[in-house]
Amino acid sequence: MNFLSELRARLSQALTGLVDDPAPYVGMLKPAQDAKFGDFQANCAMSLKGVLNKPPRDIATLIVSRLSLDDLCEPPEIAGPGFINFRLKTDQIATATQQLIRDDRLGVAPVTEPRTYVVDFSGPNVAKPMHVGHLRSTVIGHALDKILRFLGHTVISDNHVGDWGTQFGMIIYGYKHFRDDAAYQADPVRELARLYRLVNQLGDYHTLGTELPALEASVTTATRTLELAQATATKKPEDKDLARAARKAQNDLKSAQDELASAQKKRQAVENDPALKSLADAHPQIAELARAETAKLHAGDAENQTLWDQFIPQCLAELQKMYARFDLKFDHTLGESHFNPLLAGVVEDLLQRGIATESDGAICVFVDGFAAPFIIRKANGAYTYATTDLATVQYRVKEWQADVILYVVDARQSEHFQQLFATCRKIGFDTVDMRHVSFGTVLGEDNRAFKTRSGDTIGLESLLDEAIDHARIIVRKNIDGKVHGADLSASEIDEIAKVVGIGGIIYADLHHNRDSDYVFSWEKMLAKTGDTATYIQYAYARAQGIFNKQSIDINSLRCQSQNIHISRLEERTLALQLIGFQSALLDVVTDYRPHYLTQYLFKLANDFATFYEECPVLKEADAGIRQSRLLLCDLTARILKKGLELLGIEVREIM
RNA sequence: GCGCCCGUAGCUCAGCUGGAUAGAGCAGCGGAUUUCUAAUCCGCCGGUCGGGGGUUCGAAUCCCUCCGGGCGUACCA
Numbered sequence: 219m220n221f222l223s224e225l226r227a228r229l230s231q232a233l234t235g236l237v238d239d240p241a242p243y244v245g246m247l248k249p250a251q252d253a254k255f256g257d258f259q260a261n262c263a264m265s266l267k268g269v270l271n272k273p274p275r276d277i278a279t280l281i282v283s284r285l286s287l288d289d290l291c292e293p294p295e296i297a298g299p300g301f302i303n304f305r306l307k308t309d310q311i312a313t314a315t316q317q318l319i320r321d322d323r324l325g326v327a328p329v330t331e332p333r334t335y336v337v338d339f340s341g342p343n344v345a346k347p348m349h350v351g352h353l354r355s356t357v358i359g360h361a362l363d364k365i366l367r368f369l370g371h372t373v374i375s376d377n378h379v380g381d382w383g384t385q386f387g388m389i390i391y392g393y394k395h396f397r398d399d400a401a402y403q404a405d406p407v408r409e410l411a412r413l414y415r416l417v418n419q420l421g422d423y424h425t426l427g428t429e430l431p432a433l434e435a436s437v438t439t440a441t442r443t444l445e446l447a448q449a450t451a452t453k454k455p456e457d458k459d460l461a462r463a464a465r466k467a468q469n470d471l472k473s474a475q476d477e478l479a480s481a482q483k484k485r486q487a488v489e490n491d492p493a494l495k496s497l498a499d500a501h502p503q504i505a506e507l508a509r510a511e512t513a514k515l516h517a518g519d520a521e522n523q524t525l526w527d528q529f530i531p532q533c534l535a536e537l538q539k540m541y542a543r544f545d546l547k548f549d550h551t552l553g554e555s556h557f558n559p560l561l562a563g564v565v566e567d568l569l570q571r572g573i574a575t576e577s578d579g580a581i582c583v584f585v586d587g588f589a590a591p592f593i594i595r596k597a598n599g600a601y602t603y604a605t606t607d608l609a610t611v612q613y614r615v616k617e618w619q620a621d622v623i624l625y626v627v628d629a630r631q632s633e634h635f636q637q638l639f640a641t642c643r644k645i646g647f648d649t650v651d652m653r654h655v656s657f658g659t660v661l662g663e664d665n666r667a668f669k670t671r672s673g674d675t676i677g678l679e680s681l682l683d684e685a686i687d688h689a690r691i692i693v694r695k696n697i698d699g700k701v702h703g704a705d706l707s708a709s710e711i712d713e714i715a716k717v718v719g720i721g722g723i724i725y726a727d728l729h730h731n732r733d734s735d736y737v738f739s740w741e742k743m744l745a746k747t748g749d750t751a752t753y754i755q756y757a758y759a760r761a762q763g764i765f766n767k768q769s770i771d772i773n774s775l776r777c778q779s780q781n782i783h784i785s786r787l788e789e790r791t792l793a794l795q796l797i798g799f800q801s802a803l804l805d806v807v808t809d810y811r812p813h814y815l816t817q818y819l820f821k822l823a824n825d826f827a828t829f830y831e832e833c834p835v836l837k838e839a840d841a842g843i844r845q846s847r848l849l850l851c852d853l854t855a856r857i858l859k860k861g862l863e864l865l866g867i868e869v870r871e872i873m
Numbered sequence: 874g875c876g877c878c879c880g881u882a883g884c885u886c887a888g889c890u891g892g893a894u895a896g897a898g899c900a901g902c903g904g905a906u907u908u909c910u911a912a913u914c915c916g917c918c919g920g921u922c923g924g925g926g927g928u929u930c931g932a933a934u935c936c937c938u939c940c941g942g943g944c945g946u947a948c949c950a
Binding site: 383597631632730753767851 | 887890892897898905909915931940945946947948949950
């Protein structure tokens with residue numbers, strides 16, 4: 219029984235005849251924002267004031283008189299300006315809770331109209347080790363993938379890895395000129411990553427060298443602009459525009475100085491290292507030559523293709539190790555390279571249909587509202603990720619019959635996606651619903667985005683390792699501090715530490731609204747109290763502990779006894795939360811926001827903890843109440859476990 | 874310049890298809906433990922929702938404007 223939709227249906231009946239279209243008013247019936255107002259509230263009477271020309275409280279009275287819900291609710295109460303408050307009958311809650319006991323789906327009915335979703339997430343560059351910047355896409359995408367599947371949709375997860383771009387030219391160049399064979403034998407991916415960083419660093423060294431005078435000039439210009447602006451502003455202190463211009467000049471100067479300083483720092487890093495310096499001197503054209511290696515690869519050069527064929531499986535295998543730690547498996551890993559054969563056709567088609575035009579030598583789609591064009595072929599003939607993305611959409615629609623494509627990608631790429639979607643509409647892909655599920659940036663301690671190419675980003679591998687190490691210390695301390703703690707072996711402790719550490723990282727990310735930026739911090743990632751994975755995992759372990767204590771057979775319990783007795787407020791609150799699991803999942807899916815599920819689970823764990831304090835289970839003398847409470851524990855544990863699983867987080871029975 | 878996003882308690886954030894006294898967690902303070910695992914529970918403290926105007930019976934939420942911050946902005950992905 220979904221009480222919300224049932225109540226809305228009843229309200230709709232009551233409004234029929236009063237208003238032309240009850241739908242918008244029915245939507246104003248919502249879960250109560252505060253438990254003291256009951257379980258649900260209808261806010262439509264105030265809005266109907268202008269429609270029915272009556273005072274809202276009179277309208278509320280009228281609506282209540284037309285409502286028939288004696289079977290579900292206590293008599294509705296009218297409060298404040300005209301709120302209608304509903305309180306469910308407790309036996310109705312009990313009945314609804316009972317229905318979950320033998321329901322494998324825990325009250326979550328499969329959707330009546332399943333759709334085919336392609337979820338595009340993670341998408342790292344295979345040439346480089348994954349770092350914290352890849353965490354959000356991976357974790358959010360994984361959660362959406364699992365939740366959509368559980369709701370009964372057809373989901374195709376696709377890891378659109380970067381395996382064909384500029385960075386591969388760098389690796390190939392590095393491999394040809396700088397490789398350390400012993401290191402490559404020992405750990406090929408590690409050596410390739412080193413080569414990538416090296417080529418990138420040397421390339422930057424030269425590029426920045428040519429840019430340095432311009433950067434210095436812009437600092438000089440910005441300084442003069444600032445002096446002028448300040449002088450003008452001082453003469454007319456009352457002029458706000460002048461003051462603003464002065465502030466802007468100040469900021470511009472600071473940006474110019476920062477940019478120069480950063481360039482100088484990168485130059486210095488090379489100059490201070492004789493070995494690097496001599497490599498840099500020996501390869502003055504490195505950036506250009508690396509780009510040429512990419513071009514050769516794309517043109518079908520045999521040597522580069524062979525190298526690529528050799529590198530790719532190793533890189534993908536390395537990625538799999540990371541995904542295994544998240545227990546994540548993709549249905550497909552169709553990287554950029556997979557779409558290479560389609561790119562020429564895409565451009566040709568758009569040109570022929572007049573959707574794309576040539577501009578400054580590049581083939582572009584001009585999208586209304588965007589100053590910059592959507593470039594699908596560069597002046598030098600190379601394709602861009604715009605081209606690849608267009609080909610990918612075509613593929614997903616034709617081969618997979620996608621109804622919806624979700625792109626779980628950084629918010630900074632939103633313009634790209636708007637242009638991509640607009641271009642797809644021009645092409646005529648109007649049946650597929652494409653959504654950029656964007657998310658905020660992971661920031662460093664300095665409140666600036668992690669730079670993909672800076673050496674000091676934290677690798678995902680070491681992030682997970684460190685989280686587990688931290689967790690192990692805390693797990694040990696907790697176990698040792700228990701009065702009635704279980705004796706756990708070192709390997710059992712390791713298992714718990716793994717689940718707590720990785721779960722903590724996943725949860726720390728997911729519990730934010732995905733739009734928010736967040737500052738990366740060990741403290742937050744590994745917090746063990748409050749609104750964290752650990753808290754929820756612990757609630758699960760406590761519930762399981764009750765069953766383990768007396769070796770209760772849960773299966774037979776579920777079969778024999780199916781009466782939920784609700785006599786205490788804590789039981790009522792817990793039961794009401796239990797029957798809201800479906801609703802929480804549907805909330806996630808309406809706007810692809812997993813944090814609604816973390817909020818639900820935290821509230822459930824908290825309701826359970828309160829219940830656990832106040833309502834004895836095993837010590838309860840009344841056998842019926844004891845059975846009922848055992849069932850509540852069982853349902854809580856099942857929903858916590860399932861909910862966490864949908865977020866990619868595991869549980870352990872003993873913590 | 875143009876475009877997008879953000880500004881809510883000391884800190885980290887929810888809430889933003891308008892609804893009742895703005896909610897959580899952390900930190901701080903005070904209680905609860907011969908425990909069904911205290912990785913817990915209960916209570917207290919804490920906010921001009923960046924400022925100002927407007928729409929409305931009602932605005933953190935919608936509109937305008939200003940301030941402050943971030944990001945993007947033609948051949949990287």
